[in-house]
Amino acid sequence: MSREGAVAILGIFVADLAFRAGRLPAVGETILGSGFGIGPGGKGSNQSVAAARSGAAVSFISRIGRDTFADIALKTWTAEGITPRVTQVDTPTGAAFIYVHETRGDNAIIVVPGAAGELCAADVDAAADAIRDSRVFATQLEQPVDAARRGLEIARSAGVITVFNPAPAGTFDDVLFGLSDYVVPNESEAEALTGIAVSDLDGARRAGDALIAKGAGTALITLGERGALFHRKGCSIHVPPFRAGAVVETTGAGDAFVGGFAAALARGADPVEAAIFGSATAAISVTRVGTAPAMPHRAEIEALLRDQRAS
Incomplete structure (x- = not known):
């Protein structure tokens, strides 16, 4: 039976190796940067942190290695109150x-999933109870x-909301939309998927x-500084952007949106x-450095919502 406020997320953890500079170097070129940081990352793990800080009880399904990067993962999940449903293997933990x-905050990313790149349907089946016991499942x-397909199948058969x-946008069977x-x-993923x-x-x-023609119930397209579009049959609503301060880094904005959205759905909020x-969650995250560390807490998000409505 699904629990109100519970979210299960399937995805990867990687260690984020972030470099700040005025531009990317050309092939064969070395340039000096202005900053460096290492911290927890990976879309699934980032979304788990965002959902947990937004008030959800989160279970995270993944694979990690037995190394220093895995130690970062376990420490992060413990600190955030996330229940890990992970398998540890000899393959190294991934990195990004x-x-x-250094001034605009926009980004370019290369991800190597490492151990999480070996996730399979059997791993998801081993954590099926966490999915069935949740109000929302995201991947x-x-x-x-x-692995994503198996998680969505388990959630759908249990009546769990699927996100x-x-x-990154790639080639997959349209059955996942259904x-x-x-x-x-x-924006770029929507274009890649639809042309x-x-x-x-x-x-x-x-x-x-x-x-929607491919089978999705609702298309929720994030539009960066323009907010988001909530679009389903008979309903199309522009979700306006929020302004929470100067933009420092946009890397984790999409994950903040998904995590905040999933947490709100899990406690019974109207989808819009x-x-x-989710939009307010993302707006706060971009005012901070990093991905998981930039995720705001529920009280901050609700304060921003109150301020926006009062203005």
Whole structure:
């Protein structure tokens, strides 16, 4: 039986190795950067931290190695109150190279999933009780597609709300859309999945129609500084952006949105209100350095929502 406020997330953990500089170097070139940091990352783990800080009881399903990066993972989940449903293997824990522009905060990323790249349907079956006991299940595509599909199948058969973040966008069977109550891509992912340019709200709506035609219940397309589009049959709502301060780093914004959205859904929020909560979560995250460490807590998000409504 699903528990109110409970969220299960399937995905990867990697150690984020973030480098700040004025530009990316050319091939064969070495440049000096202005900053460096190492911390917890990976879309699934980041979303788990965002959901936990947003008030959800979170179980995280993954694989990690037996190394220093795995120690970072376990320490992070303990500190955030996340229940790990992970298998430890001899394959090294993954890592991500993150370039962050030193003034604009935009980024470019290379991810190597490592141990989590070996996630399979059997790993998901071993944690099926965590999925069935949750109100919301979320997954992405940094781990193998077969694992994501199995998680969505278990959740759907148990009546658990399913959230599919198709990131990074790749090739997969459209059956995953049909297993998803909410598909949450960003602009570039929506375009890659539909072939429709998402340069404005009209383009986002056309892409949303295409995602629904593929079987998705609702297309929730994040639009960066323009907010998000909540789009389903008979309902298309622009979720406005929030301003929480100067943008420092945008790396974890999408994960903040998904985690906040999932947490709000899990405690019974109206889906549009949950999307607004996710938008506010993302807005705060971009004012801070890092990915998981940048995720705000529920009290901060609710304060931003109150301020926005009062203005």
